[in-house]
Amino acid sequence: MTAYSPARPAAPTGAEDAGHRFDAGRRWAASLELGFASRQGTTRLARARHRGPLRVQRPFYPEGRDASGRSGACHLYLLHPPGGLVSGDALSISAEVEAGAHALLTTPAANKLYRADHHDVAWEQHTRLRAADGSCLEWLPQETIAFDGSRGGQSTTIELAGEARCLGWEVLALGRPASRLPYVSGRIEQRFRLLRDGQPLWLERQLLDPAHPRFRGRWGQGGASVQATLWAVGLGDEADAIEALRERLPESPRWAVTVRHGVLLLRYLGSERNEAWRLCESAWRVLRPRLIDREACVPRIWRT
Template identity: 70%
Template structure:
């Protein structure tokens, strides 16, 4: 039963709401299993506008299974609720990416938020790479992103999130709205990294030197399962010294590389180069760029 009165005008013919209770759900569940040295997509369930293309094997049959996540609307609007779940079973090797940038559109006149939840599970001796293309938040967007990674045994994971606030090239900076990001990584139920980040351009943290400093682009890369994380940190500092506006640390088996600046291109180049350096240490194979990135 609805919690408040509604009018016939608040629903379209399909039953979707257009008032402040609107909610449009979409979900995708993927499962990957290793058989005879080949990782196959065994499970694929979806609801709403979330799909995948067929698996690709650009690294050969014994390499990672590359899968592209498709969201035909191309972005999130008020009331959207996306949930993505992926599980890599023991011995599997999977790379997940997207064909284009994800857009977070301006909230509607009721200020209804969107939400996106991602759950990634990797079993013992599995490897998952989570490499979506950038997310662009339009001015006035309101929503929450939650990413949770559950590792078991000797599971390994590398991933990133690149967020651009506003569209300065169109003279449309991010001056209103509110975003919230949550990241959690656990291994065998024990937390390794828990982080919550609110992004509100009207809050003093957004402009303060102890916060966002007014910058419009931020990125985080994480890698879990490196044999020598501190050596990897020194390796990155040496090889990426030409880049600016970034830092890298290692703690509790989690390597974190951060970027805070104003260039999506610089942030993406930094992430991609770091991935090229770290990938052989995690996967014992060089990085193989998904061809969708070059189209």
């Protein structure tokens, strides 16, 4: 794939030198900063700055224009050439969508969280997404696979202003059961914050530690190896959206849907990565027309 990089990378800093170490002080930072703006009815990638192995492919516009002449979402693929996080990696991704703009962000492949090195050095991944009043943001990364022994922390912060709309998901698979390598050691901490005009709508912290009773307890993870969360903010009729999901998604005790503080949340807890992905994609097809009055347009990278 051809990487899109209109801005020159930032100059190396002394902290980056730690990436060449192999002791407990190892650290390799990478960052990506994106900005989207509406220009004559079309969402443009107005800003793209990167440091380290984070890039974007050139924007795509597969949705055409509506009756009013406005183009559909700007589809953008986030690229991390290493394909996963190892001990000492520190990734930072930020994106800002200005008023009137519509961005759909996804990834070309699953993200992998590899086993910690013998120093047990953790990795970090931080994502911050901001959407201005009158904008729309879709955050649809492919799934994350955590290898046995992986140690690190993930945080996702979404800041909405005014009447901004947002739809997204996160799918996490623990271990590699097909290779008979379950997730039996390691420690992953996840934090999620969703705010509108600075006020919290949904705050969550989750610790995934096979040594903790919650990991196996029926009151917690229950031994499940795959989990997914989908959210939608800005729906006009939340009750109708929930009814449509219950009618069109396959009935199963492994998923449930609810609304709290204006945030529709769909949860999956099970053992099948493909099932979780299909569920999220199907829910997205149901919810997108209700959120932005446009049918779902599947990024072609998902089919390659």
